[in-house]
Amino acid sequence: MVNSSNVIAKETSIKGDIITQGNIRIEGVVNGTLSSKTKIVIGESARLVGNIDTKEAEIAGNVEGEVKCSDILFLKKTAVINGNIHTKKLVIENGAVFNGECKMTENAAGQVKGETNTVSLKNEKSKPEKGKEAISG
Template sequence: MFSNNNRNARSESKSIMPSSNVNIIGSGTSIQGDIVCEGDIRIDGQVNGLVSTKAKIVVGPEGEIIGDLVCQSADILGKVTGIVKVEDLLFLKGNALVKGDLYTAHFEMEPTAKFNGRCFMEPEEVAAANANHKDKHAKPVVPAKEKVEEKA
């Protein structure tokens, strides 16, 4: 009645499927809360909260994040309102709109992208910001120059 061939075909198809660790928040999806993952993540929907990964974040053209981003690298094509902390390369593409401070080692921006905030690229500032990312209510790191001016 039941053949072993079907079971073998199913197990073979599972091993043929690529095993990747990519998370996708699709268009029309809205998430209220933090997202923490190990692999790459692409956001084409809306997220209200922290998005954190040890890999890459891609915010698609229709994607929107209201909250902080913490990652190894990021390509932003959509909207981000919050602090962006990227260990390596942050790339604002297309009609990206970022409102908030940036902490990154390397920064690229296409002429059509918009950015309103401060950008910190000194290694110690980026490291300090990434060390504080677990507390999403922590104040952004202020460079030493500004600290001296505030005391005067």
């Protein structure tokens, strides 16, 4: 198992894909895909324009792109995600912002194994189902 850790500092800006076998923490700006076999941490000051593909992720900053976690995804209260999520487990702190669709499956890489839970978070008024009318008094 790889025990390396990589840090992209707050003052750093990278254009391009980052692929690592170990953990990586982003505090700066990255325009590109992040891929890790272990864990990715997006710090509060970080901004990522691109996709994430990892086993585990903790997001406290801003992400514009698709997030794929084969195990667990943590969204901290300062997180802002604009994109779809594919994960096995999801933990969201009060205050986190998520705009997109979430698919929770045993295999977050997209192959459905067993039951799939799809959550679409949108702020819309409830509408009566077809064939059922609203009851008024």
